[in-house]
Amino acid sequence: MKSNLSLVALATLLLxxxxxxxTPEPVNDWKPAPSNxxxxxxxxxxxxxxxxxxxxAPKANSVGVSFRDSSPFTKGDDGAWTGYxxxxxxxxxxxxxxxxxxxxxxxxxxxFYGSSRWGSAVEVPAKDADxxxxxxxxxxxxxxxxxxxxxxxxxxxxxxxxxxxYDQNSRxxxxxxxxxHGAGEDETGWGHQGCAGWILDxxxxxxxxxxxxxxxxxxxxxxxxxxxxxxAAPTMAGATNNAIAGPGxxxxxxxxxxxxxxQDFVPFVDANFRTVANQRNRALAGxxxxxxxxxxxxxxxxxxxxxxxxxxxxxxxxxxxxxxxxFKKKVNLVFVSYGxxxxxxxxxxxxxxxxxxxxxxxxxxxxxxNAVFYESPDTAHEWQSWRRSLHEFAPLLFQP
Amino acid sequence: MKSNLSLVALATLLLxxxxxxxTPEPVNDWKPAPSNxxxxxxxxxxxxxxxxxxxxAPKANSVGVSFRDSSPFTKGDDGAWTGYxxxxxxxxxxxxxxxxxxxxxxxxxxxFYGSSRWGSAVEVPAKDADxxxxxxxxxxxxxxxxxxxxxxxxxxxxxxxxxxxYDQNSRxxxxxxxxxHGAGEDETGWGHQGCAGWILDxxxxxxxxxxxxxxxxxxxxxxxxxxxxxxAAPTMAGATNNAIAGPGxxxxxxxxxxxxxxQDFVPFVDANFRTVANQRNRALAGxxxxxxxxxxxxxxxxxxxxxxxxxxxxxxxxxxxxxxxxFKKKVNLVFVSYGxxxxxxxxxxxxxxxxxxxxxxxxxxxxxxNAVFYESPDTAHEWQSWRRSLHEFAPLLFQP
Numbered sequence: 001m002k003s004n005l006s007l008v009a010l011a012t013l014l015l016x017x018x019x020x021x022x023t024p025e026p027v028n029d030w031k032p033a034p035s036n037x038x039x040x041x042x043x044x045x046x047x048x049x050x051x052x053x054x055x056x057a058p059k060a061n062s063v064g065v066s067f068r069d070s071s072p073f074t075k076g077d078d079g080a081w082t083g084y085x086x087x088x089x090x091x092x093x094x095x096x097x098x099x100x101x102x103x104x105x106x107x108x109x110x111x112f113y114g115s116s117r118w119g120s121a122v123e124v125p126a127k128d129a130d131x132x133x134x135x136x137x138x139x140x141x142x143x144x145x146x147x148x149x150x151x152x153x154x155x156x157x158x159x160x161x162x163x164x165x166y167d168q169n170s171r172x173x174x175x176x177x178x179x180x181h182g183a184g185e186d187e188t189g190w191g192h193q194g195c196a197g198w199i200l201d202x203x204x205x206x207x208x209x210x211x212x213x214x215x216x217x218x219x220x221x222x223x224x225x226x227x228x229x230x231x232a233a234p235t236m237a238g239a240t241n242n243a244i245a246g247p248g249x250x251x252x253x254x255x256x257x258x259x260x261x262x263q264d265f266v267p268f269v270d271a272n273f274r275t276v277a278n279q280r281n282r283a284l285a286g287x288x289x290x291x292x293x294x295x296x297x298x299x300x301x302x303x304x305x306x307x308x309x310x311x312x313x314x315x316x317x318x319x320x321x322x323x324x325x326x327f328k329k330k331v332n333l334v335f336v337s338y339g340x341x342x343x344x345x346x347x348x349x350x351x352x353x354x355x356x357x358x359x360x361x362x363x364x365x366x367x368x369x370n371a372v373f374y375e376s377p378d379t380a381h382e383w384q385s386w387r388r389s390l391h392e393f394a395p396l397l398f399q400p
Numbered sequence: 401m402k403s404n405l406s407l408v409a410l411a412t413l414l415l416x417x418x419x420x421x422x423t424p425e426p427v428n429d430w431k432p433a434p435s436n437x438x439x440x441x442x443x444x445x446x447x448x449x450x451x452x453x454x455x456x457a458p459k460a461n462s463v464g465v466s467f468r469d470s471s472p473f474t475k476g477d478d479g480a481w482t483g484y485x486x487x488x489x490x491x492x493x494x495x496x497x498x499x500x501x502x503x504x505x506x507x508x509x510x511x512f513y514g515s516s517r518w519g520s521a522v523e524v525p526a527k528d529a530d531x532x533x534x535x536x537x538x539x540x541x542x543x544x545x546x547x548x549x550x551x552x553x554x555x556x557x558x559x560x561x562x563x564x565x566y567d568q569n570s571r572x573x574x575x576x577x578x579x580x581h582g583a584g585e586d587e588t589g590w591g592h593q594g595c596a597g598w599i600l601d602x603x604x605x606x607x608x609x610x611x612x613x614x615x616x617x618x619x620x621x622x623x624x625x626x627x628x629x630x631x632a633a634p635t636m637a638g639a640t641n642n643a644i645a646g647p648g649x650x651x652x653x654x655x656x657x658x659x660x661x662x663q664d665f666v667p668f669v670d671a672n673f674r675t676v677a678n679q680r681n682r683a684l685a686g687x688x689x690x691x692x693x694x695x696x697x698x699x700x701x702x703x704x705x706x707x708x709x710x711x712x713x714x715x716x717x718x719x720x721x722x723x724x725x726x727f728k729k730k731v732n733l734v735f736v737s738y739g740x741x742x743x744x745x746x747x748x749x750x751x752x753x754x755x756x757x758x759x760x761x762x763x764x765x766x767x768x769x770n771a772v773f774y775e776s777p778d779t780a781h782e783w784q785s786w787r788r789s790l791h792e793f794a795p796l797l798f799q800p
Contacts, residue, residue, distance in 0.1 A: 037518055057502035059461060079501060097504070101479065102457035104497070104504040111511045111518055118437055118511055134555055136548045144542040144591075146534060155534055167672060170570035191544075272567060 026050050026084055033109075035092070035123035040108040049124045052084040053106065057099050064098040089341070090126030091384025092193050094119065112193050116184040116223050121193065126384060130202075131391050132195035137205035138164035142191045147272075149264035152256075157218065158265065159191045160273065163204055163211035173274045175212040175281035175398040178261065178305075179390075180219045180290030182313075187218040190390075193383050199391050209394045212283075215269045219257045219286070219293055254293045262301060279330070283397050285309025287386040295320075302330045307397050309335045311389040312342060312381050315357035318367050328368055335393045336361045337374040339385035372396065426450050426484055433509075435492070435523035440508040449524045452484040453506065457499050464498040489741070490526030491784025492593050494519065512593050516584040516623050521593065530602075532595035532787050537605035538564035542591045547672075549664035552656075557618065558665065559591045560673060563604055563611035573674045575612040575681035575798040578661065578705075579790075580619045580690030582713075587618040590790075593783050599791050609794045612683075615669045619657045619686070619693055654693045662701060679730070683797050685709025687786040695720075702730045707797050709735045711789040712742060712781050715757035718767050728768055735793045736761045737774040739785035772796065 030044035030052055042054040057063055058079025064070070065083060073083035094114045096103050105111060109120040145158045163174065179196065181189035190196040196214055203209040270277040284305040286294040291313015298308045299320065308331060310316070315336045321327045336357050343358070357373065364371040374392045376385040430444035430452055442454040457463055458479025464470070465483060473483035494514045496503045505511060509520040545558045563574065579596065581589035590596040596614055603609040670677040684705040686694040691713015698708045699720060708731060710716070715736045721727045736757050743758070757773065764771040774792045776785040 039516075055502055057500055059501040060499070061459060061461075063502075096507075099460070099499045099502050099504065100457055101459040102455055102463075102499050102504075102507075104499065104502075104507050105511075107496075107502075107504050107517065107519065111505075116439075117507065119507065134546060136555065139546040142544040144544075146539040148536045155536065167674075274567075 026052070033122050034125060035110050035121055036108055037110055042108050043106065043122050045122070045124050049087040049090065050084050051088060051093075051122050051124065052082060053097070053108075054080050054082045055097060055099070055106065055108075056080050060100050062098075062100055066096040066098070066103075067093070088124050089379050089382060089384060090124055090128075091379065091382060091387070092121055092123050093382065094121045096120060113186045113188050114182075114184055114193070116221060128388070132199050132202070132387050134198055135202060135205075137201055139201050140164050140166065140197055140204075142197050145268075147264075147268050149260055151259050151263040156260065156264065158187050159216045160269065161191065161197050161200065161214040161216075162273070163213065164201060165211070166213075166274075170274070173276045175210070175283070176269060176273075176275050177212055177214050177283040177285060177307075177309075177394075177397060178266070179214050179216050180284075180286030180293055181216070182286075182288035182290055184221060184223050186221070187216050190214070190216050194390070195387055196390060199387060200394065203391070203394055210398045212394075212398060213269070213273055213275060215265065215273075217257075217261060217265050219290055220254070222253075222289070254296055257293060258297050258300075261297065262304065266304065279303055279306050280332070281306075281398060283307035283309065283333075285311065285335070285390075285393060286313060287311040287389070288313050288381065302327065306331060307333045307335075309333075309337075309389070309393045311337045311386050311393075312339060315355075315360040316364060316371075317355070317360040318363055324367060332370060332399075333396055334361070334364060334369055334371040335374065335389075335396060336371070337376065337385070337389040337392065339376045339379035339381060341378065341380035342385070343375065426452070433522050434525060435510050435521055436508055437510055442508050443506065443522050445522070445524050449487040449490065450484050451488060451493075451522050451524065452482060453497070453508075454480050454482045455497060455499070455506065455508075456480050460500050462498075462500060466496040466498070466503075467493070488524050489779050489782060489784060490524055490528075491779065491782060491787070492521055492523050493782065494521045496520060513588050514582075514585045514593070516621060526784060528788070531791050532599050532602070534598055535602060535605075537601055539601050540564050540566065540597055540604075542597050545668075547664075547668050549660055551659050551663040556660065556664065558587050559616045560669065561591065561597050561600065561614040561616075562673070563613065564601060565611070566613075566674075570674070573676045575610070575683070576669060576673075576675050577612055577614045577683040577685060577707075577709075577794075577797060578666070579614050579616050580684075580686030580693055581616070582686075582688035582690055584621060584623050586621070587616050590614070590616050594790070595787055596790060599787060600794065603791070603794055610798045612794075612798060613669070613673055613675060615665065615673075617657075617661060617665050619690055620654070622653075622689070654696055657693060658697050658700070661697065662704065666704065679703055679706050680732070681706075681798060683707035683709065683733075685711065685735070685790075685793060686713060687711040687789070688713050688781065702727065706731060707733045707735075709733075709737075709789070709793045711737045711786050711793075712739060715755075715760040716764060716771075717755070717760040718763055724767060732770060732799075733796055734761070734764060734769055734771040735774065735789075735796060736771070737776065737785065737789040737792065739776045739779035739781060741778070741780040742785070743775065 027046050027048050030046050032041050033043045033045050044052045053065055055063060056079055063073040063081035067085040069086040071083045073081045075081050096119055097106050106120040111118050112121045140161050140163045143160045145160055147156055149156045179190050204211050282305050284294045284298045291310040294308060295310055295314055295316055298305045316334055338357055361371050361373040376388045379385040427446045427448050430446045432441050433443045433445050444452045453465055456479055463473040463481035467485040469486040471483045473481045475481050496519055497506050506520040511518050512521045540561050540563045543560045545560055547556055549556045579590050604611050682705050684694045684698050691710040694708060695710055695714055695716055698705045716734055738757055761771050761773040776788045779785040
């Protein structure tokens with residue numbers, strides 16, 4: 001009997017074309033998403049990782065959501081439209097609603113900066129959500145900073161995380177991790193959707209990291225409207241390293257951020273926070289575009305940074321290093337990470353990231369560099385990969 | 401000729417019923433609002449204080465905005481709907497778009513918490529915008545705080561502004577202003593749309609205030625879904641003072657916030673910031689519901705607070721004071737303010753705020769209390785009144 005049933009199932013799979021009629025009903029264990037505005041019952045998430053939306057739009061002709069392969073939205077007698085997504089990866093996902101052709105935020109979700117706009121996102125509770133949960137442990141502070149950048153004659157905006165206890169002992173000094181967002185994101189990303197503060201609070205409470213400061217600036221947005229101005233800031237020593245082919249072969253030019261980071265932000269942080277202001281106690285890391293910036297800027301300024309973290313943003317090959325002996329002396333750590341779903345050879349190569357990052361990182365290690373590769377299980381080019389990357393990277397920083 | 405023309409104009413006014421046909425065309429000097437998301441050209445504001453919206457909604461049947469007396473929205477050949485408001489007061493205004501019956505945020509604006517939701521708002525540039533502008537002066541820090549509140553067994557969330565130079569001199573101690581938002585708002589309000597940090601930065605740079613810390617907690621939201629739980633927190637000494645009739649006669653019960661403030665937040669701030677931890681160096685102020693809370697809580701805890709600020713939230717009458725001699729000894733300042741458009745007798749009485757606040761404050765002053773009344777010109781129950789109130793209140797605080 002058993003084998004007969006299996007044959008029937010197999011025949012069904014082979015004979016029925018894919019389509020909504022064949023999609024099994026979603027598991028009916030929906031719960032409000034943790035990313036909802038206070039008191040809002042929708043969006044809801046089920047145990048498959050599907051997200052269900054509900055939006056009152058009594059006079060609309062059509063409602064949809066930006067997640068591909070979502071169900072059609074249907075209208076109830078009460079004027080509310082509902083629809084749901086395919087199973088999504090654990091973690092955080094940006095989205096937009098479409099109401100009769102208008103692309104708008106979901107009035108039920110909290111808002112985050114990404115995809116070059118403030119807008120909606122949903123958190124699919126992860127099996128490992130504990131490491132970035134808000135817990136009853138001592139908490140650091142996320143400080144919003146405005147400062148004047150002389151090199152560009154502009155006010156700049158940044159966030160600085162100070163670890164628990166920072167204000168209790170006014171003699172203690174801390175190392176600093178400079179931590180950058182991706183393209184279409186900004187300086188709010190790591191402290192908000194990245195949960196950087198809670199990740200550090202939890203690691204510090206568990207005694208797993210040496211407490212450090214995290215400094216987060218705006219790395220610019222190559223996707224924001226129009227071509228780059230031709231009167232761009234003057235290039236710096238490392239700027240030639242910073243014209244890097246991004247997704248789709250588009251050239252990123254990081255010289256403006258390089259200048260802001262080196263000439264303004266690092267000196268500001270050293271002057272206004274109790275840092276150990278030397279190369280041994282400074283790390284630079286970033287995700288995606290921030291990883292490319294990290295690679296370019298760190299390689300050009302090895303006298304400023306000793307720890308390098310590249311999350312979903314390429315890797316460092318032995319051939320990228322001009323003087324390997326000097327590099328090994330100066331660089332305490334090269335950490336490279338990707339989401340497992342990013343690692344199909346074609347996708348990585350297609351992103352212009354220069355070959356298999358596992359292989360390049362292994363070669364770097366074989367050449368005698370303290371190089372570590374981390375693969376985030378079952379995630380793609382998304383925040384869950386980067387939260388996990390920070391969680392893996394942090395304990396390796398500033399070790400004797 | 402001149403008088404003839406005037407007679408024609410008068411006749412026209414008398415004979416033509418009001419309506420959109422008679423509305424003069426808006427002045428065509430529209431500029432992007434400062435509250436827009438980076439790079440967004442709409443909403444725009446003109447010199448009359450009108451706001452014009454533009455939203456792509458090619459398949460919509462109707463688009464509108466929550467500002468009363470706005471023009472109808474019309475659809476262009478490109479699928480974009482445009483419409484504009486009546487002239488608005490200077491300053492900050494919450495709003496919502498309506499697309500075919502769906503109430504949604506404007507994808508072009510920044511988002512703020514108010515009206516019990518994260519959503520859109522627009523800033524109409526004010527003639528006096530300079531006092532809350534971001535300038536090239538030394539800046540304080542706005543610090544996001546998570547802490548565990550023992551009295552309620554809950555994690556709580558707050559913001560603390562530390563003045564410029566706070567980290568430079570680790571021996572200096574500061575007075576503290578506890579500053580509260582209104583109903584439907586939260587602890588993000590004063591630091592975000594209230595511009596509290598920039599107001600203080602500018603006053604400090606001008607030498608007009610004694611630098612102090614501002615501590616901002618969540619005062620609760622009586623408008624958030626459903627009736628209050630019957631198993632509310634135990635009442636405290638002052639709680640009987642805190643059942644106050646709010647707008648529409650609805651009773652506000654502030655005992656939960658009173659407990660959080662007195663038992664958890666003040667001790668947390670004193671333990672974690674360099675405060676002068678005594679009554680003389682502690683002020684309590686708030687806007688609207690936060691003003692009512694200030695009145696109730698301060699009157700019940702005169703051993704904790706010495707400076708009292710009530711912005712658009714009632715006033716303190718001599719008859720509210722049990723022991724006038726003790727009050728005069730303990731209270732350094734009672735500051736009461738309103739927007740001029742709130743001060744029509746009927747409106748103030750209708751809000752249950754207990755009579756004319758100018759008269760009650762004058763009587764308090766006549767009774768020997770250091771009482772100050774401030775009227776914000778040409779503003780209503782809105783943030784421009786409260787930004788100005790903080791700007792007037794701050795220089796009066798913590799004076800010898």
